[in-house]
Ligand SMILES: Cc1cc2nc3c(=O)[nH]c(=O)nc-3n(C[C@H](O)[C@H](O)[C@H](O)COP(=O)(O)OP(=O)(O)OC[C@H]3O[C@@H](n4cnc5c(N)ncnc54)[C@H](O)[C@@H]3O)c2cc1C
């Protein structure tokens with residue numbers, strides 16, 4: 001957008017890092033008002049901007065902070081004052097008023113605040129950014145991992161990357177390198193001989209089938225474990241936890257995490273105890289400060305490695321999904337300064353373009369266009385090219401109401417090589433049956449790209465990792481059923497993975 | 499609730515899947531008065547109807563069953579599948595493969611064997627020819643011909659083409675067999691393949707028309723192994739037909755809701771159908787309610803339970819890791835030694851358990867229909883003796 005020639009390299013799929021493993025809460029700032037005012041202020045301004053420029057990725061549900069029975073009654077005043085001081089809107093409300101908004105709140109809810117929280121779909125957000133960046137001329141490649149940097153005289157020359165599609169190694173010689181590798185930023189910096197002090201803090205989230213809340217529900221207390229519920233599409237997500245980790249092997253949800261979350265969030269919404277948990281997932285927060293856990297600031301840090309002896313490397317770490325645009329703006333300011341580019345950043349004003357279909361020519365049924373609007377924020381016009389003539393075609397995923405033509409549309413993209421890639425774009429496979437039936441449909445749509453057996457096996461492994469922490473009750477029977485369906489398939493593969 | 503008049507039978511079989519049907523058949527052919535009561539869709543009907551008899555007998559042996567008795571039961575079950583199913587109209591074909599014997603209906607082909615190609619030894623299904631045509635419905639209501647064709651091509655060096663017929667949703671369900679036959683013969687005419695795959699569509703009552711299909715088009719026809727469809731339904735129909743021919747009185751849509759047991763002996767079973775209750779006095783009973791999918795077992799939290807709240811349930815949680823599925827498969831109704839059910843820690847002398855309700859008999863760990871049938875024959879033998 002500022003006229004710079006840019007290439008983005010991502011080792012997995014877009015949004016497969018922390019951005020795809022978070023809670024999807026577009027923070028109004030309220031959560032950070034008391035302990036982290038700087039972050040709170042950033043959230044206030046950024047959440048407003050995003051509601052405009054990324055309208056198709058946000059459900060403006062509103063939210064609340066509630067105090068429950070034993071919570072410190074004095075905290076409400078502290079919270080209220082902090083919100084005022086940071087510019088966060090928070091309307092004090094009685095238990096009765098709160099119950100009118102959320103009918104499933106516990107009777108133990110004493111009082112609380114209504115706030116401007118919203119729900120953001122991270123997959124949609126990242127994909128919309130990618131589309132918009134491409135429209136502005138950027139080269140964006142997923143499944144391409146940066147594997148080495150050539151460095152001489154404190155300057156990065158050639159950067160090599162490996163394309164997972166065929167194992168080929170490509171290279172570029174950039175003038176400036178931006179390291180935005182999330183929790184891998186430290187290792188990227190050290191590949192160049194730079195140094196980056198950061199901590200990795202793992203958080204777990206639990207997905208429940210169905211919705212018991214219409215907006216976000218937060219606990220009115222200093223940020224701690226299990227104090228947020230976020231409604232998301234056909235499900236709700238509860239979390240989170242905070243645990244400092246040393247490497248990727250600890251980076252997975254545990255049964256203790258899950259139990260702690262359910263215990264805590266059900267104090268706000270008791271019916272959650274009876275809800276069907278379908279999956280647990282998580283990610284690590286790449287925190288900028290030396291301290292870790294809940295005490296660490298959620299603000300971000302921009303590092304120019306010039307002082308560290310590399311003159312064309314900039315790292316950006318920390319922050320929140322909510323403040324991603326601001327982080328990007330600061331980063332590109334620094335890049336432009338290095339390149340001598342004077343153009344201003346306009347990401348705060350320009351709405352990201354999404355190719356919407358005019359309502360009048362909508363080819364799909366009313367219920368389908370409603371579902372698509374929920375999932376994509378609009379009915380994407382380019383998808384209509386693949387709607388079969390004279391019919392709506394076949395439904396491929398009944399949990400999330402995804403049609404075959406949607407799968408085919410994304411399957412034809414060069415970005416998409418795995419079933420999970422298709423899932424992230426369409427939500428097929430994210431429902432309570434976790435892809436039992438639509439997995440085959442996705443494999444079929446992708447079968448020109450790859451080995452069907454491998455596609456299925458990878459997807460089953462990925463889904464099972466997420467479900468194994470939570471399966472019990474009905475979900476356990478569901479998984480048993482799925483095992484039965486997979487049995488002939490797995491037996492046919494020589495009994496592996498049985 | 500309306501109470502129906504009390505009934506008396508020699509042997510009552512609960513559940514009408516593979517285990518229930520063969521068990522009821524066995525007691526009935528021995529001249530006993532047998533009733534079989536079931537509800538819902540059994541796993542047997544959801545299955546692909548492809549039955550494996552594993553050489554590995556460790557699961558049923560682990561239940562304390564005698565090796566010799568087991569061998570006998572397994573070979574009787576195999577004979578039943580060949581002879582008795584044929585009388586019911588279902589021609590089962592079997593072959594020995596790496597770890598056991600596999601049976602499925604004539605015409606059904608296991609794609610796995612196609613992988614191994616026409617020349618491999620020991621394959622269940624050899625494809626005579628090099629070209630294959632897969633016919634499916636454009637809107638793929640139950641069978642995705644494109645995926646299947648692609649998988650075949652990827653797994654073998656056969657040449658595979660695919661053809662779509664029909665475009666209206668639900669064409670499979672709404673068309674008569676005559677229409678479908680015409681459609682497939684037409685489509686096959688335009689194909690170059692020597693073997694033509696079609697979605698499983700011929701039900702038990704029309705099974706002989708398979709030959710007609712082959713005669714009219716001059717090609718060999720096959721259907722892929724597929725669950726939740728016709729092959730399983732056909733198998734179940736044939737099983738029910740055998741039981742019925744043997745004189746079993748069959749009730750569908752009724753469930754057992756209670757059992758009265760005293761001093762280690764079952765006296766009476768309560769059956770519910772809608773708002774009607776019936777008490778059945780029986781000499782012996784065999785519980786073949788199925789596993790976690792069939793409905794004989796349920797889950798509460800992480801525990802495998804019996805939804806009747808009656809039996810002692812074994813649930814092996816040993817071993818670490820979070821592979822709860824494997825552990826859940828090892829759950830089931832406690833028996834034994836032998837197949838007598840255990841209730842409140844005590845054996846019940848005339849109540850037996852068979853099939854997927856037994857510990858370890860659920861897929862992923864267990865072996866499916868073959869083991870279900872073999873244990874059912876042992877249970878019916880015991881029930882027949884106990885009822886006298
Ligand atoms: C449990 C949890 C809950 C959260 N909830 C919220 C929330 O509700 N609201 C909110 O605003 N924020 C939330 N956050 C914070 C937010 O998720 C993160 O701050 C944000 O997603 C970080 O984005 P990022 O782009 O810096 O990192 P990432 O999304 O991790 O992106 C880094 C990318 O770099 C790629 N990469 C790494 N190495 C290489 C390489 N060698 N070559 C090429 N690519 C590479 C990775 O694959 C990855 O995709 C949460 C975080 C966690 C952990």
Ligand SMILES: Cc1cc2nc3c(=O)[nH]c(=O)nc-3n(C[C@H](O)[C@H](O)[C@H](O)COP(=O)(O)OP(=O)(O)OC[C@H]3O[C@@H](n4cnc5c(N)ncnc54)[C@H](O)[C@@H]3O)c2cc1C
Pocket residue numbers: 481484485487488512513514515516517518535536537538539540541542543544545546547548549550725726752753754755786787788789791792793794806852853854855859860861865866867868870
């Ligand atoms: C999708 C799928 C694919 C499979 N594929 C294969 C395969 O390819 N090969 C293979 O060998 N096996 C396969 N299996 C497994 C196999 O189907 C089962 O192991 C086997 O059918 C179990 O038989 P059963 O008679 O014990 O139980 P079921 O067939 O489940 O029958 C139990 C019946 O008892 C009824 N019942 C339960 N409780 C009561 C009650 N209280 N009162 C009255 N009735 C009751 C149930 O409703 C049910 O109808 C598959 C299973 C599934 C679900």
